[in-house]
Amino acid sequence: MLTQPRWWQRTSGGVTAPQGFLAAGVHCGIKQRKLDLALLVSESPATVAGVFTTNRIKAAPVLWCQEVVRRGVARAVVVNSGNANACTGERGWQDAREMAERTAQALEVPAEQVLVASTGVIGVPLPMDAVRRGILLAAQSLSRSGDDAAEAILTTDAFPKTSAVVTTLRGVPVTVGGMAKGAGMIHPRLATTLCFLTTDATVPAPVLQAALQRAVAASFNRITVDGDTSTNDTVLVLANGQAGAPPVEGGEEFERFTQALTTVAQDLAKMVVRDGEGAQRLVEVLVEGAADDADADRAAFAIATSLLVKTMLHGGEPNWGRVVAAVGYSGAAVEERRVAVWFGDVQVVRGGVAVEGVSDRAAQALRQPEVLVRVDLGLGPGRAQVWTCDIGEEYVRINGSYIT
């Protein structure tokens, strides 16, 4: 992707930026006061693709969505926050299905084309009276603004997350939009990430699935480790073809569309990281010179998930030994004497030992709102990029008391 031209440009709006999408966000009483139910509707049947948690314990709405995605056609997404409908047994499954059915009735579309997502506390049955009320209310509140929907899917998030870009496919402008929720993470495995993407491009479901997997690999999977996810993680994309562009089948159109989708997904993934509870900084970890890309991944994720590194990034002291130690236990091949480390553009380790006289400048580099931690292992062509955040006292305070 690095050598591709940049085909897209940013535009305003989130999930309703593409043509033919409506959205709503309402308060129905799952949470005490905040918006807690969102609805996203395509005016015409859309193809759909999805990427879901690899947790062996999957929430009922995830299982429901997997069936819809298998069929490949969707008209709407209903999302509640405040309750994950996970570990709720047979009743949870009935509740997820009822959410789809009630939404289908209100919108006069088939229930099999309604996707469902939930996020919040685990193990408590959904308050279905509130949910039913919310679905009716949301169906009456649909508009061309995605703002309330982006608000209604949040849990401990500090701010709503939306993005949209425009590109052209054979000269026809098409738009990709999206919204996401996710915070509370030292690492996204620990909290649910939901992401809903929309486009007015025409994309057959299998092509859409391929594009989504590429986009997620370069975004949400760069802030998480495969296999380590919550019970509810869900990324969905709906393509309704309303821009009237020719179908995306392959070739440059596929590259253009995937680049646009990846850009929106990366925007949202970085916002999720930046919203880490109590976090002050967005941190990019870049590992180069690893024996191969898999080793670079191991080293980058070990650094990005080390609590000692993350607390260092919070405190702002350039304790680079924690970075080197993380590389050492990551499983990546490493030769101590070849290791180099930079904080921002300040080199702090050369040949495996400290560079003298740079502490003040290194501390300065660590105290920026966006921080680069770069490691060169000096062994080969392997390269990996991961985004993370610092961890502060606030994280512990929030997660020590969080129930709903």
Add this chain to the structure above:
Amino acid sequence: MLTQPRWWQRTSGGVTAPQGFLAAGVHCGIKQRKLDLALLVSESPATVAGVFTTNRIKAAPVLWCQEVVRRGVARAVVVNSGNANACTGERGWQDAREMAERTAQALEVPAEQVLVASTGVIGVPLPMDAVRRGILLAAQSLSRSGDDAAEAILTTDAFPKTSAVVTTLRGVPVTVGGMAKGAGMIHPRLATTLCFLTTDATVPAPVLQAALQRAVAASFNRITVDGDTSTNDTVLVLANGQAGAPPVEGGEEFERFTQALTTVAQDLAKMVVRDGEGAQRLVEVLVEGAADDADADRAAFAIATSLLVKTMLHGGEPNWGRVVAAVGYSGAAVEERRVAVWFGDVQVVRGGVAVEGVSDRAAQALRQPEVLVRVDLGLGPGRAQVWTCDIGEEYVRINGSYIT
């Protein structure tokens, strides 16, 4: 070990509880005020065994110790705190060797029989003037008390950690003693653990190594994950034979000795967990009913290392969904409908769903100084036990500013 009779009983003292060991702890100026250099000496040559970090980046003193252990004979251990002598290149190796040589001169023993350990900040050369002064001072301060030594090896620890037990080998009483340092951990991979064990039993070096590996597997490796360790982790045991018991070769004597060694190692490992920075609780995670022991291990470590579980344990709210979610991403085989969870003796999950009406009692169970989190996967005979601690705001405060 569960079906063995208990052959040991506790006694007072730490590393100097066994006959023929002397110790000292002094302040030499590596730290500003606290004791920072410890010396442990056997009056006669002792056999030695060791278990070391699996981090691919090993501190110089670890490399030195591995050579001494390979030869199998030791007379003394010199330990400094406040500086890890890690990532210090060729100079670090010279400094580690000089520590052994200066200690050897002061004690009039061969340098090849002096073990060296360091803990503290990484990447800064040792202040050798202070170290040299400390070695001379410590050699003049040796006594039958291990208290100062136990104090001098600490870094961010809240309290010194010592233990000792007596057992009999063919009717002759023998003693095993020990001291450890370690804290600052959400997980011990993140901070150095040092543990020094002593005994007046007679144990050939290869037998001593086998016994130590069993003891560590049931203690320090139950609070950490193999392969995820600091650059300096070191567990050493010296056996000087001064009790006059027949050599431990195998059979019941080996079991008796190993049981005593394991008991001291477990005591110390649990103290390390209890000393987690800002921690209020010692938490035992017990997984039963896993498909096999390896799966039980995966599930137990996933629970014990989940930050959402650990912050829950700090806050004391019975948010058991976090426990179930951790099992789900652990990689262990799991069937949601078979999962049962207890906090203390209060069952909170049965058949994968919440037990109603137990929240208050469950919260009560979580707020004890010692908490049991028990999971039954209902699948097989696999069983694993892991110790961990809660995590509080204090952890973040300490590690955000810790340099020395």
